[in-house]
Amino acid sequence: MAMRRPMLLLVLVLIAFSHFSMLTTSKNNNKVPKPKKTKPKFLKPNNPNPAFERFTVEIHNDLRMFILDAHCSSKDDDLGLHILFPDEEQDWSFHDNWLGTTEFHCRLEWQYGLLEFDAFHSNTDNLLIDYCANATCIWSARQDGVYLNNQDDDLVFYEYWDMLG
Template sequence: MSLVFKSVFLLCLLTLLSSNKVLGKTHVKITNTLEGGLDLTVHCKSKDDDIGVQYLHPNASFGFSFKPNFFGTTQFYCSFQWKNAFHWFDIYIENRDDKRCHECYWDVKKDGPCLTTSNDQSIDCYPWNDSLKVKN
């Protein structure tokens, strides 16, 4: 093997190993910031994993971690329920979130969830997903 080929191969291997796809985990933290001091019930899952039901009092949080799959298709969605309300949201979509957060902090409000990333502390708020298309 030529020295140039070995160098390129080593550079590619190091790049792959340092990426989130091989070594890193993504962490999601969800905090109940509902207006009015309401308790929140959260149930998160993916195609392969069920995180389980969590009961959050006002300002309480819970988190989970996962390793995104090699194919770039990792997706987690959560249902959110409080007094007289039920919503759901795709809490992690790899092609939306992979480049902007590996520590994804979500504040749940009545209007929808807001993402604060650890990288730049920017806040992006989203509306709830269409409740007529609830996933099973």
């Protein structure tokens, strides 16, 4: 019986070692390659038919520990109030109207700030040419203000919050 315990202990150590070596080798063999970042497609400023372009608007709550109330609407569509917890987002897609005058207005509010702005307007000072990479306007609500993605798909500062008292 005294001989069985060391033998049993040796078997358990060998099993544990082989299991550990399988874990470490499987981690190395299963590396997933990082996806290649694609260049954003630029909207054509002289596009004769912008109504065929499909646009997307995203509102991201990047406030670390705060809830964000987002209410967006156009002349024809009220998207309703969305309560976004940290790291959540609201998004919607649409085609510009045939006149090229589609506009979505948003009101974002959190515990310490409020901001009303045009989240999408097809006639605004090159908003679609300078920003909204891949026909997607990404708005990011952060503690210091609201950011918007540019054509390089980087977030750039857009506007400070109107602070609530």
